[in-house]
């Protein structure tokens with residue numbers, strides 16, 4: 488029996504679109520029957536989905552990629568989803584890859600009104616990438632890869648998502664992540680345009696994960712109409728808020744960092 492990573496409590500089962508506490512409560516009530524999985528705390532669900540993918544989770548624990556940046560060397564080999572209509576869909580990775588992640592993320596990347604699933608997938612020779620899965624017309628009974636960023640290019644190199652939003656309000660969804668949060672510490676933002684992900688901006692000197700932590704620090708702040716990226720500086724001393732406008736990332740120091748509570752407060756607009 489492999490030891491499983493300790494995950495965030497299920498109160499963190501909120502998507503970037505559900506800010507209100509009542510929504511979260513409804514989601515938890517509506518999902519008392521959680522799926523059977525090796526990773527019960529990976530279950531991500533939203534009641535904002537009226538059709539298409541409503542719930543996603545990881546399964547098939549494996550130790551075939553012994554990187555261990557998330558606190559153990561157990562990663563997931565499969566991704567499952569359930570639609571609002573009750574249909575279940577899956578994808579199992581080949582042996583060269585794992586989901587090196589905590590919880591899949593749900594967001595409508597292509598603007599068709601249905602969620603895609605945003606994951607961190609790692610290859611045993613090429614390291615991590617953002618991999619987006621969805622339901623296609625061609626293969627309606629399985630999850631399919633619909634978009635991805637390139638692999639970092641080397642094994643045991645990871646990335647940690649900040650979040651998904653239309654950060655620059657141009658009508659296209661953007662995915663922000665820290666490329667190698669322990670080494671390079673580069674914030675990268677990719678937009679979904681013309682059927683694929685394209686990098687639109689990058690900025691050095693930011694991070695959101697320490698080796699061994701089973702959580703990612705920071706995320707998306709949505710206090711008004713603007714979505715901002717909350718991370719810390721590369722020395723873990725300051726909370727940094729970064730915004731995207733006209734292809735340019737601008738960072739502001741918004742306070743001292745002494746622990747996770749500081750970034751959580753920033754995301755909660757406190």
Ligand SMILES: [Ca+2]
Pocket residue numbers: 594595596597598599600601602603
């Ligand atoms: Ca979609």
Ligand SMILES: [Ca+2]
Pocket residue numbers: 652653654655656657658659660661678
């Ligand atoms: Ca955008």
